[in-house]
Amino acid sequence: xxxxxxxxxxxxxxxxxxxxxxxxxxxxxxxxxxxxxxxxxxxxxxxxxxxxxxxxxxxxxxxxxxxxxxxxxxxxxxxxxxxxxxxxxxxxxxxxxxxxxxxxxxxxxxxxxxxxxxxxxxxxxxxxxxxxxxxxxxxxxxxxxxxxxxxxxxxxxxxxxxxxxxxxxxxxxxxxxxxxxxxxxxxxxxxxxxxxxxxxxxxxxxxxxxxxxxxxxxxxxxxxxxxxxxxxxx
Amino acid sequence: xxxxxxxxxxxxxxxxxxxxxxxxxxxxxxxxxxxxxxxxxxxxxxxxxxxxxxxxxxxxxxxxxxxxxxxxxxxxxxxxxxxxxxxxxxxxxxxxxxxxxxxxxxxxxxxxxxxxxxxxxxxxxxxxxxxxxxxxxxxxxxxxxxxxxxxxxxxxxxxxxxxxxxxxxxxxxxxxxxxxxxxxxxxxxxxxxxxxxxxxxxxxxxxxxxxxxxxxxxxxxxxxxxxxxxxxxxxxxxxxxxxxxxxxxxxxxxxxxxxxxxxxxxxxxxxxxxxxxxxxxxxxxx
Numbered sequence: 001x002x003x004x005x006x007x008x009x010x011x012x013x014x015x016x017x018x019x020x021x022x023x024x025x026x027x028x029x030x031x032x033x034x035x036x037x038x039x040x041x042x043x044x045x046x047x048x049x050x051x052x053x054x055x056x057x058x059x060x061x062x063x064x065x066x067x068x069x070x071x072x073x074x075x076x077x078x079x080x081x082x083x084x085x086x087x088x089x090x091x092x093x094x095x096x097x098x099x100x101x102x103x104x105x106x107x108x109x110x111x112x113x114x115x116x117x118x119x120x121x122x123x124x125x126x127x128x129x130x131x132x133x134x135x136x137x138x139x140x141x142x143x144x145x146x147x148x149x150x151x152x153x154x155x156x157x158x159x160x161x162x163x164x165x166x167x168x169x170x171x172x173x174x175x176x177x178x179x180x181x182x183x184x185x186x187x188x189x190x191x192x193x194x195x196x197x198x199x200x201x202x203x204x205x206x207x208x209x210x211x212x213x214x215x216x217x218x219x220x221x222x223x224x225x226x227x228x229x230x231x232x233x234x
Numbered sequence: 235x236x237x238x239x240x241x242x243x244x245x246x247x248x249x250x251x252x253x254x255x256x257x258x259x260x261x262x263x264x265x266x267x268x269x270x271x272x273x274x275x276x277x278x279x280x281x282x283x284x285x286x287x288x289x290x291x292x293x294x295x296x297x298x299x300x301x302x303x304x305x306x307x308x309x310x311x312x313x314x315x316x317x318x319x320x321x322x323x324x325x326x327x328x329x330x331x332x333x334x335x336x337x338x339x340x341x342x343x344x345x346x347x348x349x350x351x352x353x354x355x356x357x358x359x360x361x362x363x364x365x366x367x368x369x370x371x372x373x374x375x376x377x378x379x380x381x382x383x384x385x386x387x388x389x390x391x392x393x394x395x396x397x398x399x400x401x402x403x404x405x406x407x408x409x410x411x412x413x414x415x416x417x418x419x420x421x422x423x424x425x426x427x428x429x430x431x432x433x434x435x436x437x438x439x440x441x442x443x444x445x446x447x448x449x450x451x452x453x454x455x456x457x458x459x460x461x462x463x464x465x466x467x468x469x470x471x472x473x474x475x476x477x478x479x480x481x482x483x484x485x486x487x488x489x490x491x492x493x494x495x496x497x498x499x500x501x502x503x504x505x506x507x508x509x510x511x512x513x514x515x516x517x518x519x520x
Contacts, residue, residue: 086314087470095265097314098297179299182282194300198277199415199438 003202010206015213021183022191026210029187030218032100033168036107040163044112048119048159049145053131063120069113074106078176081106085177098179103187106173111163118162122155123148157226161219168215188214266295267475270307270315272322272386274414275458276300278344278433278504280495287491288482294475303386310335310461313468316476318461319483321386323513326459334467336476340513341458341483342492342505346390347435348448349418350427351376358427358447367448368398374406377426381417382409390456391429397453418444431456436500457513458505460484484509 014022050056051063083089085097096102126148134144149156171189178185180194188211195204275281276298285296299306299315303322307329310318319341320326330338348367350358356375361367371378372395380402381388395402408426410417414434421428422443435446448454462480465471482488489507496504508516 086312088313088468092470098266098268098299179297181297181299184297194277197273197413197415198279199418199434201415201419 003205006202007205007209010203011209011213014206014210022207022210024183025186025188025191025207026214028100028185029168029189029211030214032103032187033107033164034218036104036111036167037160037164039104039108040111040115040167041160043108044115044163045119045159047116049123051116051120052123053145053148063117066113066117066120070117072110072113073172074110074170074174075172075176077106077109078173081109081173081177097177098181098185100178100185102177103174103185106177107167107170110170110173111167114166115159115163118159119156122152122159125155126151153226157222161222164218165215169211263472263474264295265472265475266297267317267472267479268309268315269296269298269317269319269479270305270309271298271300271319272303272306273300274385274387274431274434275319275321277414278431278437278496279499280492280505283495284483284488284491287488288479292475292478292482294478296475296479302384303389304384310463311467313463313465313471316463316472317479318463319458320461321456321458322389323457323459324389326461329461334464336462336464336480338459338461339480339484340508340511341460342489342508343455343457343516344431344433344505345449345451346387346429346431346454346456347446348427348429348454349421349435349444350447351425352443352445354445354447356427361448364394364448364451364453365398368394368400371427372398372400372402372406374404377406377408377424378402379417379421379424379426379428380407380409381414381429382411383413385413386456387414387429387431390454394429394453433496433500433504436496436502436504452517455516457508457516459513 013019014026017023047062047066051059051066081102082097084091085094085102086092096105130151131144131148134147139147169189171193174180174185174187175190175193178187178190180186180190186194188207192204192207192211195201195207271281277300281298285298288294288296299309301309303320303325306315306318306320307322307325309315311329311332311334313334318326318329326338329335348358348371350356356370356373358367358370361370380391408424410420412420414430415438417428418430418434418438420426425443427447460480460483462476463471463473465473489509492505493507494503496502
């Protein structure tokens with residue numbers, strides 16, 4: 001238990017910015033995972049919309065793929081991205097391995113199926129009658145889509161949070177493609193792994209607590225944003 | 235500045251940026267040099283101290299990739315790393331035998347210690363030799379936690395059993411399949427014996443319940459070699475950078491740095507510089 005108390009104290013110090021190096025790790029984590037989430041939303045949302053209200057051949061297969069992809073182990077994504085980015089790999093020319101860009105790529109690959117499958121599910125929740133109504137009152141396709149999106153904005157926000165959560169909490173891919181380089185690709189999760197393997201469990205846990213606080217802060221910000229949007233709409 | 239000028243500049247940057255990177259690539263080779271090393275080497279903190287010195291002196295950027303021994307050596311073989319620093323002599327020799335490396339050179343050594351419960355139920359502390367110590371461990375008076383992860387530490391442990399003519403198995407022998415820190419934690423929890431490098435033991439915060447029961451034996455020396463990789467492993471290998479590092483780390487001044495590392499952190503040194511010494515002599519010389 002002593003370890004936990006020490007960890008809480010360590011996390012507190014880290015959050016107050018007393019340790020510059022670790023503070024920088026925090027910002028890098030946020031930057032990488034928020035970028036990855038944005039990419040995942042840009043790629044996954046349109047597909048999710050298509051899956052929810054479109055009718056096209058292969059839709060079910062795609063849906064199944066997206067659902068399966070939610071369980072994609074980060075280490076597998078990490079391995080695939082690593083092999084692609086190896087000097088001897090097809091994208092070796094780019095010299096991207098062990099860079100934040102590589103980590104964004106891997107995390108986006110992890111978060112995209114999550115966003116796709118969950119947004120499809122969220123939009124399907126919207127009453128079919130509501131959609132028909134929209135068309136009935138003569139709303140354009142785009143307009144009715146917008147209204148459906150508004151109706152489902154709460155679950156869609158949860159989709160963004162789930163995507164961000166998947167990105168910032170994964171460690172297998174970040175370690176593999178990032179290499180955990182100090183000052184370059186070290187993020188909260190890989191720093192925690194390093195501290196644990198060094199036998200400094202309190203420090204490892206401290207990074208874990210900071211990760212929780214960061215996730216909490218981001219989710220809180222998104223929720224506030226959503227609620228403001230909600231009252232304006234009414 | 236008009237809007238179009240801005241756009242044109244951005245466009246030029248986008249097109250010429252990568253081109254510029256390509257030409258620089260061919261000339262002075264300012265790509266980062268990749269050092270593949272084992273997690274235990276990195277965990278000691280030694281490289282955190284050495285890397286900035288190397289970067290300032292050589293002008294190269296050094297990326298340290300800390301992975302398992304097996305992966306470090308494989309990255310070298312595939313030409314995905316430019317230089318390897320490891321402590322698995324047999325696997326290293328296999329790498330050298332593939333012909334994709336420069337000379338493998340002894341850099342330093344540290345030592346391993348056998349840890350156990352403070353009351354030492356197997357009486358390992360009374361052993362007169364490492365063979366006897368291993369035999370006492372194998373009586374099963376308490377559990378032994380093995381790394382079980384094909385790490386350099388695991389390889390040394392297996393070699394020690396073999397030298398003692400033992401094949402560890404049974405309820406007293408457990409494999410953690412994890413890193414040193416986690417393995418120590420399990421050993422402390424289970425009041426079991428385990429083998430660890432001194433550095434991790436000193437660095438860990440979980441010293442309660444465990445104590446050193448056997449140490450200071452040349453058989454427990456952990457030899458670190460540096461192996462520069464050549465373009466024979468892959469055409470994109472940064473051969474100049476890798477070789478520069480391999481030569482640098484056995485330089486007198488750097489050896490001195492290695493020799494004093496740890497005093498301010500742990501109150502004792504962790505590594506003994508060994509450049510120019512003979513590995514077999516070190517191991518057998520007691």
